[in-house]
Amino acid sequence: xxxxxxxxxxxxxxxxxxxxxxxxxxxxxxxxxxxxxxxxxxxxxxxxxxxxxxxxxxxxxxxxxxxxxxxxxxxxxxxxxxxxxxxxxxxxxxxxxxxxxxxxxxxxxxxxxxxxxxxxxxxxxxxxxxxxxxxxxxxxxxxxxxxxxxxxxxxxxxxxxxxxxxxxxxxxxxxxxxxxxxxxxxxxxxxxxxxxxxxxxxxxxxxxxxxxxxxxxxxxxxxxxxxxxxxxxxxxxxxxxxxxx
Amino acid sequence: xxxxxxxxxxxxxxxxxxxxxxxxxxxxxxxxxxxxxxxxxxxxxxxxxxxxxxxxxxxxxxxxxxxxxxxxxxxxxxxxxxxxxxxxxxxxxxxxxxxxxxxxxxxxxxxxxxxxxxxxxxxxxxxxxxxxxxxxxxxxxxxxxxxxxxxxxxxxxxxxxxxxxxxxxxxxxxxxxxxxxxxxxxxxxxxxxxxxxxxxxxxxxxxxxxxxxxxxxxxxxxxxxxxxxxxxxxxxxxxxxxxxxxxxxxxxxxxxxxxxxxxxxxxxxxxxxxxxxxxxxxxxxxxxxxxxxxxxxxxxxxxxxxxxxxxxxxxxxxxxxxxxxxxxxxxxxxxxxxxxxxxxxxxxxxxxxxxxxxxxxxxxxxxxxxxxxxxxxxxxxxxxxxxxxxxxxxxxxxxxxxxxxxxxxxxxxxxxxxxxxxxxxx
Ligand code: SF4
Ligand code: SF4
Numbered sequence: 001x002x003x004x005x006x007x008x009x010x011x012x013x014x015x016x017x018x019x020x021x022x023x024x025x026x027x028x029x030x031x032x033x034x035x036x037x038x039x040x041x042x043x044x045x046x047x048x049x050x051x052x053x054x055x056x057x058x059x060x061x062x063x064x065x066x067x068x069x070x071x072x073x074x075x076x077x078x079x080x081x082x083x084x085x086x087x088x089x090x091x092x093x094x095x096x097x098x099x100x101x102x103x104x105x106x107x108x109x110x111x112x113x114x115x116x117x118x119x120x121x122x123x124x125x126x127x128x129x130x131x132x133x134x135x136x137x138x139x140x141x142x143x144x145x146x147x148x149x150x151x152x153x154x155x156x157x158x159x160x161x162x163x164x165x166x167x168x169x170x171x172x173x174x175x176x177x178x179x180x181x182x183x184x185x186x187x188x189x190x191x192x193x194x195x196x197x198x199x200x201x202x203x204x205x206x207x208x209x210x211x212x213x214x215x216x217x218x219x220x221x222x223x224x225x226x227x228x229x230x231x232x233x234x235x236x237x238x239x240x241x242x243x244x245x
Numbered sequence: 246x247x248x249x250x251x252x253x254x255x256x257x258x259x260x261x262x263x264x265x266x267x268x269x270x271x272x273x274x275x276x277x278x279x280x281x282x283x284x285x286x287x288x289x290x291x292x293x294x295x296x297x298x299x300x301x302x303x304x305x306x307x308x309x310x311x312x313x314x315x316x317x318x319x320x321x322x323x324x325x326x327x328x329x330x331x332x333x334x335x336x337x338x339x340x341x342x343x344x345x346x347x348x349x350x351x352x353x354x355x356x357x358x359x360x361x362x363x364x365x366x367x368x369x370x371x372x373x374x375x376x377x378x379x380x381x382x383x384x385x386x387x388x389x390x391x392x393x394x395x396x397x398x399x400x401x402x403x404x405x406x407x408x409x410x411x412x413x414x415x416x417x418x419x420x421x422x423x424x425x426x427x428x429x430x431x432x433x434x435x436x437x438x439x440x441x442x443x444x445x446x447x448x449x450x451x452x453x454x455x456x457x458x459x460x461x462x463x464x465x466x467x468x469x470x471x472x473x474x475x476x477x478x479x480x481x482x483x484x485x486x487x488x489x490x491x492x493x494x495x496x497x498x499x500x501x502x503x504x505x506x507x508x509x510x511x512x513x514x515x516x517x518x519x520x521x522x523x524x525x526x527x528x529x530x531x532x533x534x535x536x537x538x539x540x541x542x543x544x545x546x547x548x549x550x551x552x553x554x555x556x557x558x559x560x561x562x563x564x565x566x567x568x569x570x571x572x573x574x575x576x577x578x579x580x581x582x583x584x585x586x587x588x589x590x591x592x593x594x595x596x597x598x599x600x601x602x603x604x605x606x607x608x609x610x611x612x613x614x615x616x617x618x619x620x621x622x623x624x625x626x627x628x629x630x631x632x633x634x635x636x637x638x639x640x641x642x643x644x645x646x647x648x649x650x651x652x653x654x655x656x657x658x659x660x661x662x663x664x665x666x667x668x669x670x671x
Pocket of ligand 2 (some may be wrong): 361390391392474495621624625
């Protein structure tokens with residue numbers, strides 16, 4: 001049997017099909033303005049016998065018969081556990097939300113914390129900051145080897161205010177790399193505060209598109225003093241978890 | 246609504262156009278959230294009717310009462326003793342509101358960072374949309390949270406009919422003395438504005454009426470402890486919200502009728518959901534009518550709300566008044582004592598609330614507790630951390646929510662609540 005999981009996020013829709021021999025195929029597309037057709041397209045290209053939806057837009061697919069939904073919290077925990085069996089903590093930074101999930105040894109969700117209602121400290125935030133600094137989002141994490149950041153700090157996590165802070169730092173002649181580093185550390189500060197509330201244990205998996213950002217990974221590693229596990233497709237884990245549900 | 250009340254609203258000085266708009270929105274919300282529920286008890290018909298006439302027939306009743314020389318006393322807090330109001334033939338009306346109305350106007354008088362409940366009652370007044378505020382002869386405030394305390398100063402200037410009771414912050418002997426004096430002063434104020442003297446018989450009768458209302462609400466609460474739950478949390482919440490403005494004797498009879506029907510459901514082992522449905526208890530800030538947001542999300546996600554540890558809920562009816570007194574003086578002291586048992590977060594310390602929460606969760610067989618605080622409601626937000634600790638010690642899953650009346654955070658709230666339900670699901 002082919003089991004499908006679709007994760008309808010704010011920026012991308014991710015689709016996973018897994019066979020009985022655990023053969024995983026993964027595809028994704030931008031969410032755009034008509035997410036339902038994007039879903040239909042992805043699903044149509046690789047039909048599954050059973051489909052579970054997750055993510056911000058999971059209820060979109062409820063119009064179709066026999067599509068179950070689960071939250072992205074449960075889904076990403078399940079997916080992370082599948083790939084990294086010793087995982088007990090997931091940090092997930094997606095397009096518009098950030099969450100930290102604590103699990104029991106058997107993989108059940110024990111506690112979770114999410115960011116506040118706005119996009120503070122999420123992928124969208126990094127995107128706007130990358131633009132302000134003149135970087136491509138994919139290279140932002142590779143460009144933060146600036147000087148020690150204790151000299152400057154970005155105080156605001158609101159994208160609009162942070163952007164103006166960044167601009168004034170540029171105007172003060174601070175190197176881009178230093179500003180970039182400071183931005184990353186303010187995100188890490190935010191996320192680790194959430195993590196403290198769920199109590200981190202054993203292996204930490206970093207999921208969501210932002211896990212491709214090497215600077216964030218390194219900073220988490222420093223903070224938690226242990227390896228941070230990242231899958232080749234870190235944004236696939238929720239869809240995988242849905243498929244396995 | 247059964248007839249045209251425009252003339253009445255006009256006389257009360259309401260803003261008719263805006264008021265029409267408000268009623269239309271309310272009617273739609275009610276249809277979507279309430280009338281669409283499945284398996285509702287027949288006994289809810291009465292409460293549906295009350296809602297359909299909330300600005301109509303009930304207001305007409307108040308105006309008739311006024312013509313019969315009864316006074317309408319508006320309140321914002323369960324510390325204001327209804328017994329005294331009834332003892333002078335007054336009508337007690339809760340004025341708290343749970344709709345986002347006139348926030349642009351209210352923000353010219355109070356800061357944006359004020360809880361939604363306060364913004365709402367200011368907004369209703371400033372936009373001329375609340376027939377209850379307009380028909381009230383006296384509006385009673387109290388010194389509970391800072392937000393309300395200061396808002397009453399502005400509200401007094403706007404309405405010219407605010408009287409403030411001082412509620413102490415602690416519960417020691419001299420706090421009790423202060424509170425007893427305050428209750429006595431309030432009794433005098435009521436006697437003065439009604440030109441009626443509180444008689445022992447009348448006071449005893451009033452105590453009975455209010456106690457009977459509490460007993461009926463306790464009965465409803467106990468019934469929700471059954472699995473499957475015989476009534477939805479939304480419906481039970483509505484009954485509690487209506488308890489603040491309906492005629493108490495009629496209301497009590499209707500709640501008891503509803504409970505008879507629920508008793509039968511329990512005997513037949515039927516409910517609004519199937520047995521084993523995740524059961525949620527809510528604890529925290531009050532949910533004034535028509536604030537149905539959290540219940541609607543939870544029950545929309547196939548769980549059932551079995552209790553509200555809140556002022557619109559358990560805090561309002563938990564304790565009966567000891568009616569064993571032989572003079573008005575003694576009766577007033579008993580009233581003061583009873584009201585000072587309320588475990589509102591405006592007290593320090595307030596550890597009895599923690600015990601009550603755990604006891605309720607057990608009695609109502611809750612699978613998890615959602616702590617609900619209105620944004621900027623500092624006292625309940627602060628206490629949520631203590632609640633979290635005690636739920637942890639008792640192995641009860643816990644989720645903290647801070648929100649207001651707006652719909653902006655619906656997506657996020659849904660995800661968090663659904664994830665919580667996945668966590669506690671059996
Ligand atoms: S929460 Fe406290 S202040 Fe508010 S109504 Fe209840 S008792 Fe009064
Ligand atoms: S909800 Fe909280 S802040 Fe608002 S009036 Fe009640 S106690 Fe005060």
